[in-house]
Amino acid sequence: MKYYILFGPPGAGKGTQAGAMVEKYNLRHLSTGALLRSEIAAGTPLGRQAKTLIEAGSLVPDEVVEGMIESQFNQAEGVDGFLLDGFPRTIAQAESLDALLNRRGEEVTAVVSIMIPDTLIRERITHRASIEGRADDARPEVVDNRIRTYHEKTEPVAAYYRKDGRYYEIDGAGSIEEVRGRIRSLMDRF
Ligand code: AMP
Numbered sequence: 001m002k003y004y005i006l007f008g009p010p011g012a013g014k015g016t017q018a019g020a021m022v023e024k025y026n027l028r029h030l031s032t033g034a035l036l037r038s039e040i041a042a043g044t045p046l047g048r049q050a051k052t053l054i055e056a057g058s059l060v061p062d063e064v065v066e067g068m069i070e071s072q073f074n075q076a077e078g079v080d081g082f083l084l085d086g087f088p089r090t091i092a093q094a095e096s097l098d099a100l101l102n103r104r105g106e107e108v109t110a111v112v113s114i115m116i117p118d119t120l121i122r123e124r125i126t127h128r129a130s131i132e133g134r135a136d137d138a139r140p141e142v143v144d145n146r147i148r149t150y151h152e153k154t155e156p157v158a159a160y161y162r163k164d165g166r167y168y169e170i171d172g173a174g175s176i177e178e179v180r181g182r183i184r185s186l187m188d189r190f
Pocket of ligand 1: 065
């Protein structure tokens with residue numbers, strides 16, 4: 001099985017690019033953000049716990065998302081691998097993912113990191129707010145907290161994977177098609 005991580009700041013285009021990637025490479029898309037939003041919509045206890053944190057632009061506890069990922073890995077029928085989107089977002093999550101995959105005799109295949117500057121993050125999120133209606137996209141102070149959280153907690157995850165050569169960076173500026181082309185020419189190598 002292939003285990004790809006789609007990495008990058010909020011607004012980099014991870015969700016947008018994921019659709020074409022899962023189709024072309026027969027992967028299951030696992031977005032922890034989307035899974036959490038469906039828990040919120042279903043009004044589950046986990047959703048209620050996550051809602052306040054998400055709407056403040058903060059991360060939910062590591063154990064919560066780690067548990068979600070593990071249960072999704074057990075539903076692998078008919079696919080050649082997984083595309084993790086929005087996970088891992090902390091060093092602790094990256095370590096826990098390595099341990100989890102190790103127990104299954106598997107490993108992370110590659111980290112595909114879509115990079116955009118902070119100015120473009122704000123522009124993309126403001127645009128998305130008018131389309132998707134996400135509460136955490138609408139308020140500038142929440143967006144600021146997400147960008148800060150990304151730099152403090154998530155960016156170090158890049159170095160974690162870079163040190164053993166599993167980390168690949170692509171330029172996320174440009175049209176959806178341009179970025180998709182860059183991702184494809186990278187992924188065709190694996
Ligand atoms: P996303 O859809 O990936 O932008 O995620 C939306 C929000 O869900 C984030 O701002 C976090 O509050 C929460 N979230 C998603 N994935 C994770 C994760 N791996 N660890 C902690 N919180 C997460």
